[in-house]
Amino acid sequence: MIRSLLILLCILLLTGCVQKKILDDIQMVTIIGYDVPDEDKDGGLIKGIAVAPQYQPDGKVDNTVFIESAELSKEIRSQYNSGSSKPIVSGKLEVALFSREIAEKDGVIELVDTLQRDPSIGSRVFLGVANGEIEEMLSTNYGNVDTGTYFNDILTHNSKHGMLPQTNLHSFLYSYFSEGSDPFLPLLEMDDETVKIIGIALLNGDKMVGELDADSLFTFKILYEKFSSNDSFSVKLGPDKYASIYNIASKRKIDYKRAGNGKILITGNILGVIKEYSGNKLSPEALKEIKETMEKDIEERGTKMIKTFQELRIDPLSLGNVVRSRTRGEFDRDKWIDEYKDMDISFDMNVKITESGIIE
Amino acid sequence: MSGPIVRDQYKVSPFLVFYLVHSVQVGVGVMGFQRISSKVAGNDAWMSVLGAGLSIHIIIYLIYKILNKEKGDIISLHKNLFGKWIGGLLSSIVIVYFIAMSITVLRTYIEVIQVWMFPDLNKWLFGGVFLLLTYYCLSGGFRVVAGISFFGVVLPFYLVLTMVFPIFYGHFQDLLPVFNHSVKEIYEGVKGASLSYLGFTTLFMYYPFIKEPEKSHRWAQAGHLVTVVIYTLVMVVTIAYFSTDQLENTIWATLTTWKIAEMPFVQRFEYIGIASWAIVILPNLCITVWAGGRGIRRLLKVSQKSATIPLLILILIVSSVFAERKSIDLLNEYTSKVGYYFVYVYIPMLFVVQYVKSKVVKEK
Numbered sequence: 001m002i003r004s005l006l007i008l009l010c011i012l013l014l015t016g017c018v019q020k021k022i023l024d025d026i027q028m029v030t031i032i033g034y035d036v037p038d039e040d041k042d043g044g045l046i047k048g049i050a051v052a053p054q055y056q057p058d059g060k061v062d063n064t065v066f067i068e069s070a071e072l073s074k075e076i077r078s079q080y081n082s083g084s085s086k087p088i089v090s091g092k093l094e095v096a097l098f099s100r101e102i103a104e105k106d107g108v109i110e111l112v113d114t115l116q117r118d119p120s121i122g123s124r125v126f127l128g129v130a131n132g133e134i135e136e137m138l139s140t141n142y143g144n145v146d147t148g149t150y151f152n153d154i155l156t157h158n159s160k161h162g163m164l165p166q167t168n169l170h171s172f173l174y175s176y177f178s179e180g181s182d183p184f185l186p187l188l189e190m191d192d193e194t195v196k197i198i199g200i201a202l203l204n205g206d207k208m209v210g211e212l213d214a215d216s217l218f219t220f221k222i223l224y225e226k227f228s229s230n231d232s233f234s235v236k237l238g239p240d241k242y243a244s245i246y247n248i249a250s251k252r253k254i255d256y257k258r259a260g261n262g263k264i265l266i267t268g269n270i271l272g273v274i275k276e277y278s279g280n281k282l283s284p285e286a287l288k289e290i291k292e293t294m295e296k297d298i299e300e301r302g303t304k305m306i307k308t309f310q311e312l313r314i315d316p317l318s319l320g321n322v323v324r325s326r327t328r329g330e331f332d333r334d335k336w337i338d339e340y341k342d343m344d345i346s347f348d349m350n351v352k353i354t355e356s357g358i359i360e
Numbered sequence: 361m362s363g364p365i366v367r368d369q370y371k372v373s374p375f376l377v378f379y380l381v382h383s384v385q386v387g388v389g390v391m392g393f394q395r396i397s398s399k400v401a402g403n404d405a406w407m408s409v410l411g412a413g414l415s416i417h418i419i420i421y422l423i424y425k426i427l428n429k430e431k432g433d434i435i436s437l438h439k440n441l442f443g444k445w446i447g448g449l450l451s452s453i454v455i456v457y458f459i460a461m462s463i464t465v466l467r468t469y470i471e472v473i474q475v476w477m478f479p480d481l482n483k484w485l486f487g488g489v490f491l492l493l494t495y496y497c498l499s500g501g502f503r504v505v506a507g508i509s510f511f512g513v514v515l516p517f518y519l520v521l522t523m524v525f526p527i528f529y530g531h532f533q534d535l536l537p538v539f540n541h542s543v544k545e546i547y548e549g550v551k552g553a554s555l556s557y558l559g560f561t562t563l564f565m566y567y568p569f570i571k572e573p574e575k576s577h578r579w580a581q582a583g584h585l586v587t588v589v590i591y592t593l594v595m596v597v598t599i600a601y602f603s604t605d606q607l608e609n610t611i612w613a614t615l616t617t618w619k620i621a622e623m624p625f626v627q628r629f630e631y632i633g634i635a636s637w638a639i640v641i642l643p644n645l646c647i648t649v650w651a652g653g654r655g656i657r658r659l660l661k662v663s664q665k666s667a668t669i670p671l672l673i674l675i676l677i678v679s680s681v682f683a684e685r686k687s688i689d690l691l692n693e694y695t696s697k698v699g700y701y702f703v704y705v706y707i708p709m710l711f712v713v714q715y716v717k718s719k720v721v722k723e724k
Binding site for chain 1 (some may be wrong): 609
């Protein structure tokens with residue numbers, strides 16, 4: 001008797017304790033964009049643009065766009081709710097974009113804070129800076145896909161196989177809080193009916209201070225991390241002579257010598273395959289020429305890039321962490337940056353061409 | 361010097377002490393112990409965790425030395441060493457400590473559910489249902505508690521594998537340079553890490569329930585060793601995954617590392633992890649409440665049932681009183697402080713007092 005009563009009690013108590021969230025009855029935001037509102041029209045401090053897909057029974061995807069302005073980004077969410085027929089949840093968020101204006105003037109950390117504070121948002125969410133009108137970028141339909149997934153796919157495959165270094169919410173926070181590293185974010189732009197990655201935005205703390213264009217990403221990635229990709233690097237050998245080298249694997253090594261003002265030597269190693277060659281025949285001499293030109297080319301670009309970083313007083317290559325891991329005692333960011341900006345940092349590139357395709 | 365007589369049919373095999381020790385240690389502490397020691401010891405915090413673990417091996421050795429001589433539990437030990445009144449007072453302090461531990465565990469777990477999964481979870485209802493389950497286990501006696509702790513270790517053990525995900529994002533150079541912090545800072549970190557190891561002192565209560573208790577010593581050490589290995593690994597992975605300042609802002613570092621996990625069948629792994637954690641929390645509560653109830657029974661000579669039921673109600677009420685993060689943090693801090701002194705000061709002291717007293721008695 002008592003046992004059956006207890007079972008009954010459990011059945012009554014254990015159901016309906018918490019709010020239910022049934023998939024068909026909610027709006028899942030997959031991408032969110034933040035912009036500075038037009039002063040006279042919208043008011044508020046931040047303009048948030050959220051896109052939630054609606055899957056129709058006939059297989060079509062409708063993207064519902066919500067645009068609101070408010071002081072706090074979570075306040076924006078309650079405003080979205082007032083304009084939506086279903087409650088909005090953020091558990092499926094995949095991309096968060098900031099307009100260039102916000103990234104340059106206000107800094108992004110306040111907005112990133114709500115993302116990291118929310119337990120329902122994963123650490124793999126992509127962050128990015130949008131060049132141009134963010135409202136238009138998110139309001140456009142990119143074919144029969146959910147906008148968030150579309151952006152997510154672009155960023156995922158480009159960082160897995162392409163030239164974009166690994167970025168996500170976690171790595172942004174890691175670099176932001178780290179003493180010896182500065183974050184960077186992918187820079188996106190709308191190009192007619194598609195979205196393109198046009199480079200990366202370089203941040204000092206949480207403010208954008210510079211950018212790298214898409215052509216420099218190959219060099220940046222060699223300097224930044226170990227990778228392999230499907231993208232290729234073109235070498236200009238003469239007026240009409242080009243070769244395209246497909247990178248199989250690259251590694252970086254950093255040597256740090258503490259003597260004097262400190263000296264850093266970055267060595268990059270690439271294993272490459274020739275994909276395209278516009279000359280006549282790939283003789284051993286031609287191969288050697290390609291190899292040497294490529295080495296020189298990347299070295300030049302890399303050295304220039306490092307110079308720019310030093311002038312901007314930023315350390316996206318996280319050289320500071322390398323130095324910190326090899327120095328005893330407290331590591332102070334300001335002191336490091338002072339030292340870093342006149343440090344002798346050299347870059348040495350080794351290219352090894354292993355194959356030249358199936359044609360000699 | 362002899363403790364309570366426990367009939368053979370209520371005793372458990374010595375090897376079960378492995379699960380009893382390990383399951384009571386791994387509780388709510390492991391969800392976020394990292395930042396406490398990392399605050400002072402920085403990237404050397406893993407040494408603090410390892411150090412705290414190794415020093416507790418010695419404490420467990422002392423506990424066995426004391427109990428093997430006493431052949432009883434802490435209640436009879438206190439009575440024999442300090443007499444009926446002072447001994448009784450000390451025993452009741454120990455009992456309060458066990459109860460405080462169960463309150464901490466329950467409240468912290470409910471907090472985790474509220475923050476991570478269901479903000480509108482009713483803590484009275486959930487606490488009530490969970491304690492009902494605890495009572496159900498306790499009503500089967502100590503043998504059932506030991507069985508539950510076996511499941512509490514084996515079933516959620518797969519969670520160790522989830523530490524693989526953050527390894528892919530690890531910056532292992534963050535562990536360098538080793539010994540970059542002074543001995544004092546590392547020692548402060550030991551203090552912070554000790555909360556996550558507490559709970560093994562319940563040995564003082566269930567020792568008479570072990571068949572051939574002397575033989576269980578190595579099992580207790582082994583159970584603790586597994587805890588040390590897991591904690592040190594988790595700490596190393598955490599240091600590599602987070603930057604130092606980032607870790608300081610992260611309350612539940614272990615749960616936050618689950619946010620990076622990606623599996624085809626589930627978007628947020630935390631939901632599975634935290635739900636599995638209920639199986640880890642259950643033996644924790646069972647053992648501490650059992651120890652508290654057993655203490656009250658021995659002290660006041662009432663039946664275990666009439667001691668346990670008011671105890672569970674008390675735990676429910678007190679744990680529900682703590683409402684905000686700050687007060688829960690304070691609760692954790694005080695339990696850990698008391699536990700620290702209990703383990704590192706009181707137990708060695710007991711050992712010395714018992715040793716001196718046995719010499720004096722012999723001379724007489």
